Amino acid sequence: MARWLTRLMDTQDVWVKPFGNFLHGIVQAIFRAVPSIRDLLNGRWLGHPIHAVLTDAPIGILFLVIVFDVLGMADAAWWTLAIGILAMLGAALAGFADYAETDGKARDRGTLHSSLMLLALVLFLISLVLRPGLGSGAPVSAAAIALSLVAWLIVAASAYVGGDIVYALGNMVDRHAFRGGGTKWIAMEPGELEVDGSIPEGRPVKAKLGVNSLVLVRNGPVILALHDTCAHAGCSLSGGTLVAASGGGAASPVVECPCHGSRFRLGDGRVLRGPSVYDQPAYEVRQREGGGWEARRQAN
Numbered sequence: 609m610a611r612w613l614t615r616l617m618d619t620q621d622v623w624v625k626p627f628g629n630f631l632h633g634i635v636q637a638i639f640r641a642v643p644s645i646r647d648l649l650n651g652r653w654l655g656h657p658i659h660a661v662l663t664d665a666p667i668g669i670l671f672l673v674i675v676f677d678v679l680g681m682a683d684a685a686w687w688t689l690a691i692g693i694l695a696m697l698g699a700a701l702a703g704f705a706d707y708a709e710t711d712g713k714a715r716d717r718g719t720l721h722s723s724l725m726l727l728a729l730v731l732f733l734i735s736l737v738l739r740p741g742l743g744s745g746a747p748v749s750a751a752a753i754a755l756s757l758v759a760w761l762i763v764a765a766s767a768y769v770g771g772d773i774v775y776a777l778g779n780m781v782d783r784h785a786f787r788g789g790g791t792k793w794i795a796m797e798p799g800e801l802e803v804d805g806s807i808p809e810g811r812p813v814k815a816k817l818g819v820n821s822l823v824l825v826r827n828g829p830v831i832l833a834l835h836d837t838c839a840h841a842g843c844s845l846s847g848g849t850l851v852a853a854s855g856g857g858a859a860s861p862v863v864e865c866p867c868h869g870s871r872f873r874l875g876d877g878r879v880l881r882g883p884s885v886y887d888q889p890a891y892e893v894r895q896r897e898g899g900g901w902e903a904r905r906q907a908n
C-alpha cells in the first residue's frame with residue numbers, strides 16, 4: 609500500500625516540480641526578509657517544530673463539521689467550520705515557514721502537501737458561504753455538506769503526504785536524534801593545522817572524531833567544537849562562516865550554516881537562529897599529553 613501511495617505521489621512531480629520552483633522562490637523570499645518571524649513559526653523558541661503541533665487542531669475541528677452535519681446541527685457546524693478554517697490558516701503559516709528552507713524530495717512533497725491543503729481550504733470556504741446564516745433554522749444544502757466532506761478527505765490525504773515528509777524523508781527532524789552522549793575522551797584529527805601544529809584561528813576547520821566529524825574554531829587558547837552535521841538538514845558547518853555573536857546573550861563565536869543560515873553558538877551549541885529548532889551537540893577539546901588532540905561531547 610505504502611509503495612503504491614509513494615508511486616502515486618511521485619507521478620505528481622510532473623506539475624509539482626515546476627510549480628514548487630515558482631512557489632518556493634516566493635515563500636523563501638518572504639520568510640528570509642523576516643527571519644525572526646520565520647524563527648517564531650519554525651518553533652525555535654519551543655525547541656520543536658510548531659507546524660506539527662498546529663496541524664492537529666484543524667484536522668480535529670473540521671472532522672466535527674461532518675459530525676454536526678450528520679446530526680443536523682447547522683449552527684454548530686457553521687461555527688466549527690469557521691474556526692477550523694482559521695486554525696487551518698495558522699497551521700499553513702507555520703508550514704510555509706518550514707517549506708521556505710526545504711530542498712529536494714521533501715520540497716516536492718511539501719508542494720504537493722500545501723497544494724492539496726489550499727484546495728481543501730477553498731472548498732471549505734465555498735461550503736461556508738453556501739451555508740444558511742446563523743440562527744436562520746434553514747437546512748444546510750447537500751452541496752455545502754458534500755463540499756466540506758470532500759475537503760476533509762483531501763485534508764486527510766494531504767496529512768498523509770505531510771507525514772511522509774517527516775517520517776520517510778526526515779524533514780525538520782533533529783539530525784542528532786540518535787547520537788549518544790558519551791563522555792569518553794577520543795583522539796581527534798583536525799583536517800588542517802598550521803606549520804607549528806596549532807589549529808588555524810578565525811575560521812571553521814573540519815576534524816575527525818572517531819566516526820563523527822566536528823567543526824572546530826580556535827578562539828585564542830580555547831578550541832571550540834560542535835558536531836559538523838547541521839541539526840536542521842545535515843549540511844557541513846565547517847563550510848559555514850563565523851558571524852558576530854548576537855542574541856541569547858551569546859559571548860562565544862557563532863557559526864552560520866552555509867545551506868539555510870541556521871546559527872549556532874560555538875561554546876555550547878545553542879541555536880540562535882533557525883530554521884533549525886534544535887541545538888547542536890557541543891564538544892570539549894584539549895591537547896593530549898603525548899601530542900595531538902582529543903575531544904568529548906559536552907554534558908547537556
Ligand code: FES
Pocket residue numbers: 709838839840841842843865866867868869870882883884
Ligand atoms: S542544513 Fe539547513 S540550516 Fe543547516
